Amino acid sequence: MSAITKVVFTEIGQVATEKVDEPLPALKANEVRIAPAYLGVCGSDLHVLGGGHPFAKPPIVTGHEISAVVTEVGAEVTNTAVGDHVVVDPIMACMNCRACRNKRYNLCEPPQVAGFRAPGFGRSSHVVPARNIHVAPKSLPLEVLAFAEPAACAHHCVNRLPVDAREIVLVIGAGTIGLSVVQALRIMGAGHITVIEPDARKRQLALKLGAHRAMAPGELAADERFTGVIDIVAAQATITEACTKVVAGGTVICMGVPNGPREIPLPSMQRFERDLLSTGMYVPDDFDAVIGWLADGRFDTSDLITDVVSVEEAPVAYAKAKEPTSIKVLIKFPS
Ligand SMILES: [Zn+2]
Ligand SMILES: [Zn+2]
Numbered sequence: 001m002s003a004i005t006k007v008v009f010t011e012i013g014q015v016a017t018e019k020v021d022e023p024l025p026a027l028k029a030n031e032v033r034i035a036p037a038y039l040g041v042c043g044s045d046l047h048v049l050g051g052g053h054p055f056a057k058p059p060i061v062t063g064h065e066i067s068a069v070v071t072e073v074g075a076e077v078t079n080t081a082v083g084d085h086v087v088v089d090p091i092m093a094c095m096n097c098r099a100c101r102n103k104r105y106n107l108c109e110p111p112q113v114a115g116f117r118a119p120g121f122g123r124s125s126h127v128v129p130a131r132n133i134h135v136a137p138k139s140l141p142l143e144v145l146a147f148a149e150p151a152a153c154a155h156h157c158v159n160r161l162p163v164d165a166r167e168i169v170l171v172i173g174a175g176t177i178g179l180s181v182v183q184a185l186r187i188m189g190a191g192h193i194t195v196i197e198p199d200a201r202k203r204q205l206a207l208k209l210g211a212h213r214a215m216a217p218g219e220l221a222a223d224e225r226f227t228g229v230i231d232i233v234a235a236q237a238t239i240t241e242a243c244t245k246v247v248a249g250g251t252v253i254c255m256g257v258p259n260g261p262r263e264i265p266l267p268s269m270q271r272f273e274r275d276l277l278s279t280g281m282y283v284p285d286d287f288d289a290v291i292g293w294l295a296d297g298r299f300d301t302s303d304l305i306t307d308v309v310s311v312e313e314a315p316v317a318y319a320k321a322k323e324p325t326s327i328k329v330l331i332k333f334p335s
Helices: 043-049 148-160 176-187 200-209 236-245 266-271 284-296 311-321
Strands: 002-011 014-022 031-041 065-073 085-088 126-129 133-136 168-172 192-196 213-215 226-231 246-254 275-278 305-310 328-332
Touching: 002 311, 014 311, 031 085, 031 311, 043 311, 065 148, 133 284, 148 176, 148 284, 168 176, 168 236, 176 192, 176 200, 192 200, 200 213, 226 236, 236 246, 236 266, 305 311, 311 328
Parallel strands: 168 192, 168 226, 192 213, 226 246, 246 275, 305 328
Antiparallel strands: 002 014, 031 065, 031 126, 031 328, 065 085, 085 133
16 A cells, blocks of 8 residues: 555545555556656636536546656666656557557547546546656656646647748737747747737736747737647637737648637638648657757746645645736645
8 A cells, every 4th residue: 555645636626635545556567656746727727627528527636737757667668767857748649540540649539538427637646558658858857847748838839830931920828828828839839929918917927938929919910911820728819819919821720729610711711821720749759849848948937836735735726826916826736
């Protein structure tokens, strides 16, 4: 038996840190045992906590963004060893469907993502498939490494944007994901980057992290157009603005999670070949790319991690994450 600490959404709106004695499950040949170090709180976790997520409802062990240390490896594991600092891809793909055969594991249906339909990472010891593990250099602090998951979302998003659409880019929304997308655009060689964000402090951060201009909603000139627009909000108003502000032949990417159907101005989209693409999570290569960015400092998390809370105080972490000034809240597991 082993004492396991878990971060549990016990019912809608309620978070608890639970300590339970459980037998440690034996590892299969291709499995890895990990001890999470830092767990990131994500907007989608708050949706689950609030009861509004389509695929996951309390009671549930939460968590899909972690840095961790490997504590045991199965007999056939070759990609990691005990003591490695790692990120774990939370997509538990079936590996058999058409999407998985094409290595687009993020499109595996129904999605089995840790903390939603698959067991959450918010527990002091966990077993995961070796293929989900990405090893990071030990020089990279585990606190920074916990940012790999949102950074991977941003890398995937910019990869989806055609290279010629990266010339003049508009990003709508500058929370954790928007600020990560700004950095990914900068690192991946985008031209001019404009951000629209209501919060003045987040606008300042966007400028610091690579945006050339940051404006409040409504401040853009009526005739301005962009080769690429990334909508991180996915509200009706923002997707309408994205589709209206994109040049003929340009690309709109929906990155936000819409909470219902949205109307698209299809006549002007169709006639002038304005494309609407979407981006959802990431593939394994995205993790390897952003571990490199985090390790060499190109991707800066110093202003993005706004709170670090001990696992004993997990309810505080979710309360802080709901505050509009919060960017990324991390929960620290004892080492
Ligand atoms: Zn997330
Ligand atoms: Zn699959």
